Amino acid sequence: MYASPLDHLRDICLALPETTEAGAADDPIFSVKGKTFATGHHMGDGYAVWFKATPQTRERLLTSAPGFFAPRYVGRHGWLGAWLDDGCDWTELTELLRDSHRMTTSPGLLDLAAQRDPVGLAGSAVAA
DSSP states (O other): OOSSHHHHHHHHHHTSTTEEEEEETTEEEEEETTEEEEEEEEETTEEEEEEEOOHHHHHHHHHHOTTEEOOTTTGGGTEEEEEOSTTOOHHHHHHHHHHHHHHHHOTTHHHHHHHHSTTSOSSSSSOO
């Protein structure tokens, strides 16, 4: 059990290879090889994480999952937001964050991931 959603998020992200954390304590920026793959944000009374997603995964989650949203500014660049509230599916979010990490480590994997999930039908994040 985690003291806060931020602690849970931090545990997931920092477990990924070569991940570093910067930014403010309450608004962390998680990077790999100097490139950001996830950011935590206080938003009003809630907390959310923003991360990279394939176009197919992004579209599927935005149209069918109420806990996801297109974040300001970066949403149009392929990023997805997820609320870290009581309804958060941490297993699914972990897979999505792993995918974001992989896409950031090797940008060419974005195309490969899209080929593996061409219509966004995978049960959670892009199939590994």
